[in-house]
Amino acid sequence: MPDLSVNIAGLHFKNPVTTASGTFGYGDEFLEFIDLGRLGGIFVKAVTGKNRDGNAYPRMAETPAGMLNSVGLQNKGVDHFCREIYPRIQDFKTNIIVNVSGSTVEEYVEVAERINELEKVPGIELNISCPNVKLGGMAFGTVPAMATEVTAEVRKVYKKVLMVKLSPNVTSITDLAKAVVDGGADAVTLINTLLGMAIDAERRRPVLSTITGGLSGPAIKPVALRMVWQVHKAVNVPIVGLGGIMNATDAIEFILAGATAIQVGTANFIDPEVSVKIADDIEAYLVRHRIGAVSELIGALRTE
Amino acid sequence: MELKKVVRDLKVVQTIHLNRRHFILELLAPDKLPLILPGQFSQALVTGSPSTFLRRPFSIHSVDYGRNTLRLLVQIKGEGTRHLSLLKAGDTLNLIYPLGNSFSLPATKDVLLVGGGCGVAPLLFLAQFLNQNNIHPTILLGFRTSEEVSEIEEYSKYGKVLVTTDDGTAGEKGLVVDHPVLQRESIPFKKIFCCGPDAMMKAIARMAWMHKTDCEVSLENTMACGFGVCLCCVTPTDKGNERVCMEGPVFNINRLKWR
Secondary structure, eight states, X not given: OOBOOEEETTEEESSSEEEOTTSSTTSGGGTTTOOGGGSSEEEEEEEOSSOBOOOOSOXXXXXXXXXXXXXXXXXXXXXXXXXXXXXXXXXOSSEEXXXXXXXXXXXXXXXXXHHHTOTTOOEEXXXXXXXXXXXXXXXXXXXXXXXXXXXXXXXXXXXXXXXXXXXXXXXXXXXXXHHHHHTTOSEEEEOOOEEEEOEETTTTEESSTTSEEEEESGGGHHHHHHHHHHHHHHOSSOEEEOSSOOSHHHHHHHHHHTOSEEEEOTHHHHOTTHHHHHXXXXXXXXXXXXXXBGGGGTTOOOOO | OOOOOEEEEEEXXXXXXXXXXXEEEEEEOSSOOOOOOTXXXXXXXXXXXXXOOSOEEEEEEEEETXXXXXEEEEEOOSHHHHHHHTOOTTOEEEEEEEESOOOOOOSOSOEEEEEEGGGGXXXXXXXXXXXXXXXXXXXXXXXXXXXXXXXXXXXXXXXXXXXXXXXXXXXXXXXXXXXXXXXSSSOSOSEEEEESOHHHHHHHHHXXXXXXXXXXXXXXXXXXXXXXXXXXXXXXXXXXXXXXXXXXXXXXXXXXXXO
């Protein structure tokens, strides 16, 4: 039996398969489909300081090999999360990582401070890359100085594993990765969605209420792989890789490019059981290639 | 039987082409069907169509627990549904089901079902369910034209059927809301269930409010997942943006921001 476990800043993952924030609810929506204990971790829906209603409908457009969304961080705020949601998910037998979002540095800090108190949440993922909100979100993820500042301020109050989720909507992803590592990030997650747009030619109108939205799915996989590879060469912290992962082969590609763990995102919408299948199939790959531990594959791309 | 969502490969028993735009898929489940309630829907995986990335949502049209089959009524709208229309007996279709909430069991026997276009899909199952509870509803169905009028004999097993067509080639000419049965000072219904295009459901809702008649509608929004996690299919309600796939698709009109 190969060893599937990986380690991110001291946090043990039983396997490298986790689920992406915004595609997995709070995990309990999947209890009817899979055993969450089979996953390395789950990244739950973004939590902000106050209730957010999200954007107007329509929020989704199907695209070739992917989809655009403009949900806009709909959630009921950190109080509601701590009071109503945490108690019902805290005993899941997997790492529960909370995606933390905000419009101001103060809001990120406030939410991180509250999540820090939750005993059974071993880490947060700072979302400085949501393309679908007017204030904050991606703004923090596209300017290196702002990325360093928000990470450093959160680092002061957050004592457990701090990951930062990066936006691909930048000229140099490595500059942003270095910026958040400078701010004290333990790990980086990449990539969030690519800013995109869909038009209904018959009606001569945008498909999304927000005109632009975030592109996800296999369409973005080559971009994501390239960015994971570049960041792997540029910084010394673990990478959680995502972007169009539909199966174990995709997942292994990300690990070879330098990811320590991977997130399954949009694929969950098409097959709610896919994350567990990916974990099983990674194990089968290791057996087939006589590799003793998945950690041997991290960044093991042969380039000579 | 418990209410549980499952992902299953179902076998196509037959594909019944009703007319150029509509067909029925009869599907055999590989294991005992879970409890399915009228108004619930399924998410079908389309294979072999590169431009179809996401599943396609379809109401459950009818359920036969004895034969362990269910039927979907599908309107050909684009590439995904066109591919599904090519399925033949023996083919496999992967479904996630049953999804969403359901129509409620009314406390009255004076019930009207109103459907338009492909929105008639959940009403056959609802009519069956009402019959099992000794309710024989009036069933008002709107179609574009006589060629699209279908399954009237099926609906007639469960209640009195009234038909409208846009062009008057069958039944009354005009929209469902213009049917004489609704153009009275007081209508003989205490509960209305409606499913169809938005404009039709809103017109029925206005009529229901005018007559102070309780009314539930089944909404259709574009959705990615169908089981509550993508938050794409929301509709504004008295409780904020709610998910059509989870808190719906059936809503009482008083909960929607339609007034």
